[in-house]
Amino acid sequence: MARRYERTPVSQTETETELSEQTHWMIAVRDNRDRNAFAALFDHFAPRLKGFIIRSGASAHQAEEIVQDVMLTIWRKAAMFDPHRAQVSAWIYQIARNRQIDIARKENRPMPEELKEEPGMEPDASQILAIEQEAGQLKQALATLKPEQREIVEKAYLGELTHQEISAQTGLPLGTIKSRIRLGLERLRHELKDLKQ
């Protein structure tokens, strides 16, 4: 299951310096089990996770328990993190939602099969950077929304809207994600040549 890259140090290429701290930390946790990097991830994400989980209705105490679960999952599943396909915040978002749902419903949420990469796949810095830049654009797009639109986006991704309610929101700026989809497809075309059918 674990991704096996040839471990080309990620700081070799020039674009690397443009990668966010979070991505560097996450790669250091994945490749070197770097505890300082993990502590830095904690400092950045734990308070945001706590705020996010409280917004979904948990008490402060429950929220901290879930934050602990999520942070430990990040450490344990770090090998699954693939910066070519997900920015750190997206990966952590998914882990956080999974934990919240598993706890609330007392059952494991069905998840898609993980993709297995070919062994010896080398890191592609330009793709990692493209994913990062795209995340920045998404953040900007969120920031420029009208307050009521923004609230709908937040509610949708906090799991407060059903799919019927989401589809009724024709004003939802989901178009923002179309470029993200194109970007992902380009990468997957490289990776999925041998995906079983």
Next chain:
Amino acid sequence: MSAITHHIPDAMLAAYAAGNLPHAFAVAVASHVSLCAECRVALEAHQAVGGAVLEDTGAVAVSSSLKDNILAQLDAPFTPEPVYERNGIFPGPVMEAMNGRAPRWKKLGMGVRQDILSADANGSVRLLYIPPRQAVPDHSHNGLELTLVLQGSFSDETGRFGVGDLEIADENLEHTPVADPGEACICLAATDARLRFRALVPRLLQPLFRI
């Protein structure tokens, strides 16, 4: 990859990313995504929006002991969750819904078989086996029904559905899916309501047969 032409609607994918789909639908969506690169990247895009929302949510200070507690647990032993691999035509999430076993087909008549993987008041997940050229027993839908083709294909009034295709039918769709000639059609069907098969068993008997 075979050409998948019937995909998951965007709103449903967003609700899945946010964890707000009924369990039965989540099984169908996770299974389709396992087979469909396009929906996989679309899902990843929704996760990116979720990540942006997470980044932007107001931070709340955590208690001072939390970090040390977590750091102290990094080396603690833990049991990884079981991973269900794809097995033949069955994607991982279907294997998980079957608890890793093989299908246990029960005859429904006319060569049609089913295996109910889960069923309760909130919905059901089952496998259907339909011989070539056989119609799926006439059914209307109480709620929404998602049908994912795993083997063969079927056609109905709305089009043709091959391996990986997902049909979404609501109560307004009275359709008659017929398995195409050739291979038997095996589908995963997920609904958010109790099933009703009008043609086969009187509705009173439904609780008995759980169909």
